[in-house]
Structure formats: C-alpha cells, structure tokens
Amino acid sequence: MKTYRSLSEIQSDLFSNKITCVGLTNSYIERINSSKHLNSFLEVFESSALEKANAVDEKVKNKTAGKLAGMVIALKDNLCYKNHKLSASSKILQGFESLYSATVVERLLAEDAIIIGRCNCDEFAMGSSNENSAFGNVLNPLNIKCVPGGSSGGSAAAVAADLCLAALGTDTGGSIRQPASFCGVVGLKPTYGRVSRYGAIAYASSFDQIGPLTKNIEDAALIMEVMAGKDEYDSTVSSKPVPAYSKKLSKNIPKIRIAYLKDCIESPGLDPEIKARITDIINKLKTSGHTVDAVDFPYLDYLVPTYYVLTTAEASSNLARYDGITYGYRSKNASDLESVYKKSRSEGFGAEVKRRIMLGTFVLSSGYYDAYYSKAQSVRRLLKNKTTEILNNYDFILLPTTPGTAFEFGQKSADPIAMYLEDIFTVQANITGLPAISLPMGKHSNGLPFGVQIIAKSFAESELLCFSKQLMDSF
Numbered sequence: 001m002k003t004y005r006s007l008s009e010i011q012s013d014l015f016s017n018k019i020t021c022v023g024l025t026n027s028y029i030e031r032i033n034s035s036k037h038l039n040s041f042l043e044v045f046e047s048s049a050l051e052k053a054n055a056v057d058e059k060v061k062n063k064t065a066g067k068l069a070g071m072v073i074a075l076k077d078n079l080c081y082k083n084h085k086l087s088a089s090s091k092i093l094q095g096f097e098s099l100y101s102a103t104v105v106e107r108l109l110a111e112d113a114i115i116i117g118r119c120n121c122d123e124f125a126m127g128s129s130n131e132n133s134a135f136g137n138v139l140n141p142l143n144i145k146c147v148p149g150g151s152s153g154g155s156a157a158a159v160a161a162d163l164c165l166a167a168l169g170t171d172t173g174g175s176i177r178q179p180a181s182f183c184g185v186v187g188l189k190p191t192y193g194r195v196s197r198y199g200a201i202a203y204a205s206s207f208d209q210i211g212p213l214t215k216n217i218e219d220a221a222l223i224m225e226v227m228a229g230k231d232e233y234d235s236t237v238s239s240k241p242v243p244a245y246s247k248k249l250s251k252n253i254p255k256i257r258i259a260y261l262k263d264c265i266e267s268p269g270l271d272p273e274i275k276a277r278i279t280d281i282i283n284k285l286k287t288s289g290h291t292v293d294a295v296d297f298p299y300l301d302y303l304v305p306t307y308y309v310l311t312t313a314e315a316s317s318n319l320a321r322y323d324g325i326t327y328g329y330r331s332k333n334a335s336d337l338e339s340v341y342k343k344s345r346s347e348g349f350g351a352e353v354k355r356r357i358m359l360g361t362f363v364l365s366s367g368y369y370d371a372y373y374s375k376a377q378s379v380r381r382l383l384k385n386k387t388t389e390i391l392n393n394y395d396f397i398l399l400p401t402t403p404g405t406a407f408e409f410g411q412k413s414a415d416p417i418a419m420y421l422e423d424i425f426t427v428q429a430n431i432t433g434l435p436a437i438s439l440p441m442g443k444h445s446n447g448l449p450f451g452v453q454i455i456a457k458s459f460a461e462s463e464l465l466c467f468s469k470q471l472m473d474s475f
Contacts, residue, residue, distance in 0.1 A: 007165060015060065040153075056069050103231045121155070126315070138154045155167035156176075166223060186212075194459060257291040257394040
C-alpha cells in the first residue's frame with residue numbers, strides 16, 4: 001500500500017473504495033513490524049485496532065463515518081486507553097492495564113480514529129532525548145545514530161517513519177515540539193486548559209498539555225478540533241467554545257505583526273545554520289509585507305531554572321503515589337514497611353526520575369521553600385507578564401524550536417545541565433501556558449531537519465494554525 005501524507009489523501013481513497021481501513025491498518029502493522037529496530041512502539045494494539053478498522057469500514061459503507069475515519073494514530077505511553085496497558089515507559093508501572101480511557105482517547109475514537117498502539121517515551125515524560133525509557137532508546141528514523149528528541153520521541157519517530165499517520169504526545173517543557181523538530185514533523189502544544197488532561201499520567205500538572213504530532217497542519221487542526229473543549233473530569237479545562245480549526249485554514253489572513261526574540265537569535269548556543277534559516281524567514285516575511293520586529297527578552301537565562309524548580313516540585317508530589325503500596329511495582333526484596341517504600345521506589349524508578357523527585361523534594365522542603373519554590377513562582381509571573389506584554393503588541397512570537405539538530409546518543413546524557421538546556425527555547429510556552437507549534441522548515445547541512453517555532457496568544461490556536469499553514473505553503 002502507498003505511503004499516505006495526509007488524512008485527506010486517505011479519505012479520498014477510502015470513500016472511493018480504493019482502500020479499506022482494515023487494509024490500511026494492516027499495512028501500518030506490517031511497517032511497524034519491519035521497523036522494530038527503531039523501538040518507537042512498546043506495544044501494537046493489533047486486535048483492537050483491526051476490530052475498530054472493521055467497524056469503521058462498515059460506517060464508511062453506510063455513510064455514517066466520523067471525521068477521523070481512516071486516521072491511524074498512536075498514543076504516547078502515558079495516555080490511558082481502557083483495557084490496554086500503559087507504563088509511562090517505567091518499570092514501576094510495568095504490566096499495568098488502564099481501567100478507563102483518557103478524554104482525548106474517547107473523543108478520537110468517537111470520530112472513528114484507529115488507535116494502533118502505544119509509543120515509547122522518556123520515563124514519566126522526563127527527558128529531552130528518549131534515552132530515559134526503561135525499555136530502551138528510540139532511534140531517530142532519519143539517522144539511527146541520533147536521538148529522536150523527548151519526551152515524546154517514540155511518537156515523533158513513528159510519524160516520521162510512516163508507522164502511523166499521526167500520534168499524540170504530551171508537552172511539559174517542549175516534549176512535543178522538540179522531538180518534532182528533531183524528526184521533521186509538525187508538533188503542536190495547545191494553550192494550557194484547551195485540551196483535557198484527564199487520563200494523562202501527570203508529570204507537572206500546571207505545565208502538562210496533550211497535543212498532536214502530524215505530517216501537516218491540516219491533520220493537526222482536525223485532531224485539535226476533535227480533542228479540545230470542556231470536560232467535566234478536568235476542572236482546569238476552559239469552557240471557551242472550540243473553533244472549527246480545520247475549516248479556517250484556507251481563509252486569507254491579513255498582514256500581521258510578528259516579534260522575534262533578539263536574545264534567542266543572538267544566543268551563542270544557537271547553531272549558525274538555524275540562525276541563518278530564521279533570519280531568511282524573517283526577511284521573506286518582511287518582503288511579503290508583514291511587520292517583523294526584534295524585541296528584547298532579557299529573561300532567557302531564567303527560563304530553564306524556573307522551569308526545573310517548579311516542574312520537579314510538582315513531579316515530587318505527583319509521583320509520591322507510586323510507593324509499592326498505593327500504586328505500582330513492589331520490591332520482592334522488601335522486608336518491612338519502610339523497605340517497601342525505599343526499595344520499591346529505588347528499583348522501580350530510573351535515574352533521571354529519581355534525580356527530579358529528589359530535586360523537587362528539596363525545593364519544597366522546610367528552609368528552602370521560600371528560597372527556591374516561592375521565588376520560582378514569582379519569576380514565572382514575571383516571565384508571563386513580559387511575554388504577554390510582547391503579544392499585546394504583536395500577533396506571534398517567532399523563535400527556534402531547538403538550539404541544534406538531533407545529537408548522537410550519549411553526547412549529552414552524562415551532563416544533566418547540558419541536557420536541560422536543550423529546552424531553552426521551548427519552556428517559555430509552558431511556563432506561560434501559551435500555545436506553540438514547531439514547523440519542519442529547516443534542513444541542516446548534516447542532513448537532519450530542524451523546526452521553526454511560533455508562539456501565539458492564549459487560545460489563539462485557530463490563528464496559529466492558519467499562519468503556520470501559510471508559512472509551510474510559502475517557504
């Protein structure tokens with residue numbers, strides 16, 4: 001079966017009886033089986049996927065199929081799917097089977113998406129390279145010596161390798177956009193509160209968002225249209241109406257005002273070729289009649305420290321439940337209550353997760369709370385105010401997604417600080433709760449792709465997607 005690049009292509013063949021959902025699903029299963037070396041899938045849901053595909057084929061015959069009919073989609077291994085396993089790529093949840101489905105999963109299934117399997121990721125979504133999974137590294141399909149990015153590396157690699165049409169990831173500090181940049185796909189992080197987090201295993205609850213990884217803007221818009229909106233199971237979700245994102249992509253947008261962060265473009269850590277590409281895009285936007293201005297953002301060096309103080313504090317709290325008694329793995333070497341806690345968590349969690357739990361526990365501890373956690377919350381407000389100030393005068397902020405292209409395995413894993421700095425351009429959107437997207441608009445001389453990132457105003461996904469499509473079509 002041919003390789004499809006969009007849902008519209010699939011549905012054109014599906015509705016003209018050239019293909020069936022069962023045949024399409026089988027072709028993806030065959031590709032996954034022939035690409036096991038990438039380690040992007042932890043499990044293929046072959047039985048349930050084919051059962052769903054058969055049901056969708058019947059709906060196609062009866063002309064009652066949902067808007068996602070023919071979309072074969074994968075889930076990051078931290079999203080619940082009823083009667084299916086998930087582990088957050090951690091030994092502490094190995095063998096766990098979910099009793100319910102995440103809201104986003106329910107909504108995808110209701111529109112006849114076919115869920116093909118669960119994708120490998122950094123353990124509990126903590127990482128920027130997918131080297132922290134308890135079940136091995138995911139390989140970048142564009143260069144298997146390189147990381148796919150993280151934490152949604154398995155999802156990005158699966159889309160890039162044509163093992164599914166689209167995938168869901170979660171983004172706490174860039175975990176959708178950074179692997180999207182490294183693998184050359186589209187990655188969207190919605191506004192905080194636009195998409196329900198119910199059924200997503202929490203890392204840092206005030207940062208986490210679920211979003212799509214796709215080959216194009218149209219599919220990202222359609223998935224968002226289906227997933228977004230009020231949910232009685234998540235009190236942090238906005239009740240704002242959900243626009244028909246996919247219907248608004250074709251409209252002509254007026255000349256717009258774009259800011260680019262001078263501090264990001266002039267950062268000494270930014271790859272010169274990425275800087276040149278961003279500069280080229282800026283110049284072409286100006287030539288097209290848009291207003292593009294350099295703005296100061298003097299807080300670049302505060303982004304990563306603020307992010308890691310706050311997210312590790314929330315992780316320390318969220319992961320306390322995995323104790324060998326309430327949830328998760330229980331050590332066979334435990335002999336009393338204290339050793340159950342100590343040994344279960346020590347054996348069940350990987351090194352990076354333990355590092356972040358300890359850091360978070362430290363910043364929340366008596367005597368350090370005000371010095372670290374409270375101060376980081378104050379800085380978060382400062383960063384939010386400054387970013388809002390910029391967006392009060394401009395429609396979008398343009399910046400790189402990552403400082404460089406995908407790096408080789410082991411290159412940064414021994415240095416946590418170097419790894420954490422991989423998030424320097426992506427954490428701003430999570431700290432401020434704003435929507436952001438990574439677009440595959442760059443190709444480095446080393447042969448690897450890189451992304452261009454756009455941040456928009458709160459709940460301006462419609463405008464963000466429309467402008468993104470214009471950029472992708474024009475450049």
